[in-house]
Amino acid sequence: MRGDRHIAAVTDAHFDLAAGQCLALVGESGCGKSVLASALLGLLPGNAETAGSAHLDGLDLLTADEATLARTVRGRRIGLVPQSPAAHLTPVRTVRSQLEETVRELTGIRRREVRTAAEAAAERAAFPVDHLDRYPHELSGGLAQRAATALALIGDAPLLLADEPTTGLDRDLVERTVDELKRHTGDDRALLMITHDLAAAERIADRIAVMYAGRIVELATAADFFGAPGPRHPYARGLLNALPEREFTPIPGMPPELGALPAGCAFAPRCARATTTCAGLPALGSGVACHHPVPEPVAIVKEQEATHA
Structure with missing residues (x-):
């Protein structure tokens, strides 16, 4: 709702995503891509309404209550690389402390091994270890993005949801970041990547979903989309x-x-x-x-x- 008007931000969004696959959701700003991601995580505003279903490991994400989403979905079943990492990171704590806390919470690793696991998570996301003791406000936009990516990778969640994961990165780091996200899928995990970067989508996606004005208007394999016959x-x-x-x-x-x-x-x-x-x-x-x-x-x-x- 916006005032007394009903805004249909996303309508008739139908797709499936199997383990081991990457689906890239592409489209212009404002078409509803990030709203769809927020719906899957239960992070829509309180006045938002959802209908339909979105099943992950037998759980309907759209009807699950907040306690279930907080305890068993976010971080554990769905890892999130957010669109605005500066807002996602805790401003009064160092990157190291946030990584270590997430390692303890999601993996149960013993205290003596937490530091090593946190540094390994940073390395997976190409975050420099010598910056781990900095606070979020001391990071560039690209470094903040990589810190948020490191947090998302820790739990090895069945689904990784990456919302514009290459924002603020140069081309070399874009390729390194998306390659790491692709490696995360392995054989038993899936990746939903929301992006404006068609080059990044072409590099790692198995399928492309194109969204326009709140609707998915085309679903195609990446090979067909970027090759012949094309969109x-x-x-x-x-x-x-x-x-x-x-x-x-x-x-x-x-x-x-x-x-x-x-x-x-x-x-x-x-x-x-x-x-x-x-x-x-x-x-x-x-x-x-x-x-x-x-x-x-x-x-x-x-x-x-x-x-x-």
Whole structure:
């Protein structure tokens, strides 16, 4: 709720994520990605309403009470790399003390081994050991991000939720950070990465979910999304074509306000393929929610036709 208005921040978000997989959730700012993450952790404002279900190890995260979420979910079943690490870290305690406390709480390691385990967690996230005795306000944005990542990795949670984990990092550290997040998944853990960084998503994701105006408009394998045939939703294709290494062509217009969404396709006002059909809301059929999805390249179509001839 915003005042007396009901704002549908996320609607009809359907996806699954298996152990050993990384799903990258991408889209412009304000499309609902971080709201979805907050819903999974039970961290929405008190006036927010949720419906549906989100199951993890037999627990419905959307209906679980606060005590259950605090004691058995956050840190234990879901590790969080937050979007704003400065707000996530305790300002009056050193990074070392926060890591050691988390090690004791989540692993049960004996006191004499806590210090070593905390330093190992820092090293996993590329956080320099000689900065461990600093306070959060003494860290750069990139170092704060790595400290928060180190905290999230400690519990080896079945699901790691990384909300913009590469914010403030240079390209070398982006690659090191996302590689470590990918290694975390192993065979029995999963990674949900919310990001604007399509290069980081391409590096580690198995699947891509594209969100626009509170809805997932395309689900695709990373190989199909970044290779051939490429994204099928015009918005998803526009995101990819806006990259400097691609066409470097921005998507025209601005996203709609979530409190003033049209009845039909929310992307239609910005879409060159829109017709009167787009006045109706498209469903996520065959992985793309669009009345006029981008067709496969002609060369691929001709090859398929030749195969069936």
